[in-house]
Amino acid sequence: MTAHALGCRRGDRLLFTGFELEIHPGQVIWVRGANGRGKTSLLRLLAGLASPEQGEIKWASTLNQAAADTPRRLVYIGHSNALKEDLTALESLQFMAQLHRRPASPQALEDALRRCGMHGHRHAPVRTLSQGQRRRVALARLCLETEPLLWVLDEPFDALDIQGVETLDGLLGGHAQRGGSVVLTSHLALTLSNPQPIVVSLDNAPA
Amino acid sequence: MSSPATIRPRSPQTAPAPRGGGDSAWGGPAHSRHPFTALIARDLRLAARRRVEALLPVAFFTVAASLFPLGVGPEPQVLRQMAPGVVWVCALLASMLSVTQLYAQDHADGSLEQLLLSGMPPVLVALAKAIAHWLVTGLPLLVAAPIFGLLFDMSVPAIGALLITLALGTPILSFLGGVGAALTLGLRSGGVLLILLILPLCIPALIFGAGAVGAIESGLSARGHYSLLGALLITTALLAPLATAAALRISTE
Numbered sequence: 494m495t496a497h498a499l500g501c502r503r504g505d506r507l508l509f510t511g512f513e514l515e516i517h518p519g520q521v522i523w524v525r526g527a528n529g530r531g532k533t534s535l536l537r538l539l540a541g542l543a544s545p546e547q548g549e550i551k552w553a554s555t556l557n558q559a560a561a562d563t564p565r566r567l568v569y570i571g572h573s574n575a576l577k578e579d580l581t582a583l584e585s586l587q588f589m590a591q592l593h594r595r596p597a598s599p600q601a602l603e604d605a606l607r608r609c610g611m612h613g614h615r616h617a618p619v620r621t622l623s624q625g626q627r628r629r630v631a632l633a634r635l636c637l638e639t640e641p642l643l644w645v646l647d648e649p650f651d652a653l654d655i656q657g658v659e660t661l662d663g664l665l666g667g668h669a670q671r672g673g674s675v676v677l678t679s680h681l682a683l684t685l686s687n688p689q690p691i692v693v694s695l696d697n698a699p700a
Numbered sequence: 701m702s703s704p705a706t707i708r709p710r711s712p713q714t715a716p717a718p719r720g721g722g723d724s725a726w727g728g729p730a731h732s733r734h735p736f737t738a739l740i741a742r743d744l745r746l747a748a749r750r751r752v753e754a755l756l757p758v759a760f761f762t763v764a765a766s767l768f769p770l771g772v773g774p775e776p777q778v779l780r781q782m783a784p785g786v787v788w789v790c791a792l793l794a795s796m797l798s799v800t801q802l803y804a805q806d807h808a809d810g811s812l813e814q815l816l817l818s819g820m821p822p823v824l825v826a827l828a829k830a831i832a833h834w835l836v837t838g839l840p841l842l843v844a845a846p847i848f849g850l851l852f853d854m855s856v857p858a859i860g861a862l863l864i865t866l867a868l869g870t871p872i873l874s875f876l877g878g879v880g881a882a883l884t885l886g887l888r889s890g891g892v893l894l895i896l897l898i899l900p901l902c903i904p905a906l907i908f909g910a911g912a913v914g915a916i917e918s919g920l921s922a923r924g925h926y927s928l929l930g931a932l933l934i935t936t937a938l939l940a941p942l943a944t945a946a947a948l949r950i951s952t953e
Binding site: 540541542543544567569571572573574575576577578579580584588589591592593594597 | 733734735738739742745746749750805808809810811813814815816817818819820952953
């Protein structure tokens with residue numbers, strides 16, 4: 494996937510112009526930038542939730558063999574967890590899996606929650622969970638992924654504890670090994686070492 | 701000067717995602733629901749978890765409709781005459797009451813983005829949300845309406861006509877409400893704006909709905925009214941989800 498001469502406008506302000514990005518299979522790309530530089534906006538552009546002011550986003554056919562249209566070639570987890578307060582952790586994950594047509598058998602869902610350390614809370618309503626636990630439930634979706642898609646993750650490490658960060662690093666590493674690629678933002682230094690994340694800074698992009 | 705993102709189509713042999721029967725590719729068929737039914741099931745489950753909120757429109761309908769005999773006076777003749785209008789207006793307002801929240805929560809917690817990214821066409825998202833809304837608010841109104849028919853001393857054929865018109869009319873309100881809810885998403889005074897936007901569009905349904913019952917009461921055939929309501933229902937069912945989908949796309953940008 495390549496993004497060519499991307500420009501993004503938020504209200505009257507041009508966040509960035511002429512932004513170039515190329516994503517290859519097996520890469521983890523860490524988008525950095527000061528607050529308000531448009532990290533989230535960039536991820537939303539890549540996810541296809543917004544259309545760019547300038548430039549274009551192209552998908553190369555080699556990145557993903559399984560999916561034919563944009564939504565099915567990427568997994569987007571935004572800053573908000575997209576969980577419903579009144580559903581339990583298991584129900585939330587099940588809905589996400591069904592919505593995105595991922596394996597939704599009880600076994601697969603429980604394994605995913607177990608891997609993210611949320612198995613003990615699987616029947617707890619989301620409103621009783623802490624911020625970090627909610628993030629874990631939202632990220633449990635990634636355990637259901639088997640295809641080398643593009644993962645677009647906005648601040649995935651937000652609110653996670655050390656153990657949660659380790660789990661996520663493992664997931665990202667495994668995904669990259671499968672030939673998948675990841676674009677993520679994080680305000681903390683990444684602990685991921687395999688593969689080494691490629692840093693892309695928005696601070697240098699002309700505004 | 702702005703060029704939209706161009707997504708290069710993939711090689712032709714990769715067909716679009718299999719639907720329905722083809723679910724086995726993504727897991728056991730027993731647990732793989734189509735996203736469309738999964739969304740309806742989720743909204744119904746959420747309503748079941750918040751029963752008080754879900755039953756608020758019916759409660760409003762009950763209270764508002766039963767206030768009329770107290771306010772207007774207990775003249776059976778007067779009550780019988782205004783009953784269809786009262787029941788219809790109360791049903792309309794009850795539907796509007798609940799529709800303001802149709803997309804607001806999904807928008808606030810990020811679920812809406814996931815719905816739009818799911819690969820399910822946004823039109824289907826709008827359709828599923830409207831169906832779930834009707835099941836939660838329209839259907840209970842339909843159940844409660846005959847009780848008010850009796851309260852207002854309506855004849856049995858008139859109550860039947862009231863039920864038919866409500867069955868045809870309340871889905872119209874859910875569909876139109878969806879358009880308004882999607883258009884006013886993220887606005888600060890969205891609720892008020894929504895009612896101003898949508899109520900005028902609901903007036904035809906109100907006129908033909910209440911008119912059908914009036915026709916039956918005065919011994920005429922209500923077939924023309926039913927046909928017009930049916931035509932309205934078909935038109936809104938076809939057009940409203942398209943408008944809702946477009947509005948959702950705009951409000952999530």
